Amino acid sequence: MPGDGIGPEVITQALKVVTSITQKYGHQWEIEKALIGACAIDATGDPFPDASLSACNSADAILLGAIGDPKYDNDPSALVRPEQGLLRMRKSLGLYANIRPVKIYPQLVHLSVFKPEVLRNVDFVIYRELTGGIYFGEKIKEATYSSDLCIYHRYEVERITHLAFRQAMLRRKKLTLVDKANVLETSRLWRSVVREIGTSYPEVELDYMFIDNAAMQVILNPSRFDVVLCDNLFGDILSDEASVLSGSMGLLPSASKGEATALYEPIHGSYPQAAGKDIANPMATILSVEMMLRDFGYISEANDIIRAVDDCIAESFLTEDLHPAVSRKCSEVGDRVAALIR
Ligand code: IPM
Ligand code: MG
Secondary structure, X not given: OOEOOOHHHHHHHHHHHHHHHHHHHOOOOOOOOOOOOHHHHHHXXXXXXXXHHHHHHXXXXXXXXXXXXXXXXXXXXXXXXXXXXXXXXXXXXXXXEEEEEEEOOHHHHHHOXXXXXXXXXXXXXXXXXXXXXXXXXXXXXXXXXXEEOOOXXXXXXXXXXXXXXXXXXXXXXXXXXXXXXXXXXXXXXXXXXXXXXXXXXXOOEEEEEXXXXXXXXXXXXXXXXXXXXXXXXXXXXXXXXXXXXXXXXXXXXXXXXXXXXXXXXXXXXXXXXXXXXXXXXXXXHHHHHHHHHHHHOOHHHHHHHHHHHHHXXXXXXXXXXXXXXXXXXXXXXXXXXXXXXX
């Protein structure tokens, strides 16, 4: 699902990588394209048409570029919006866990606005709840007021909490729940459910942090985090913030998992100002393919992608967002990563 803005360009690069992997390992893929977002509204009037839903349901995995178009952003009266397509897709596919790893590339530390000592040993992953909370609660729009309900059921907290603890067991065995339990009832539910489930994972060190403090700690002391568990809205905000640590949003992939088919997508948006200019960073989408292959159990294939991306970065073969001395085009970076894999 290439989607909008730079989506189609970054997906084209990711598919070059898929082709390289296919040639090298002799896999066969059936790739089907489907519409989502503003392009789907233009074509069908619906940001997530039924044909797209059935394509998703019959797939083994979904790779998405990005959605969004400025013509909707500044029009609060628009009834149909590209984002509705993404939210409906997440909900109808039951994609309740959004996994956003934050990784630092040592070769890029000198380009960062952060001091090298802040970035040392930074390696954490955000587990963001994706199908509940304020995104999906009842919405009211009246003449003189509006409201968005934030609602969480125990089971919604439980299922992602188990995934997060299991991930912590495979990592440094630390889990931080980020919430606003000093103010919000839903956060207090999260705390009690997470504390309860934590007793089944005694090896994992569990701590709690308020979102306002966490927003500070992510830039002051990011190496303290291992697995960060958040509700939908806090995870949305914190993951954009955390992406700055790596040097560019254009480097961070994500996976969304749940009841059936998983979805892989870059964390960045559709960057409409760059659409068609061949300047977007395709790495986040390429690394989303890496996450997909790893989940399929194709470990050497996934490792090939990691190595190729690392080499490309070491060569400073980079798009302009990373401010290299010589900036490369989106398509050149795609070609380079694909070549390095071959
Ligand atoms: C994200 C995006 C989406 C979200 C938008 C496009 C609806 O910001 O995936 O983080 O808020 O979930
Ligand atoms: Mg976001």
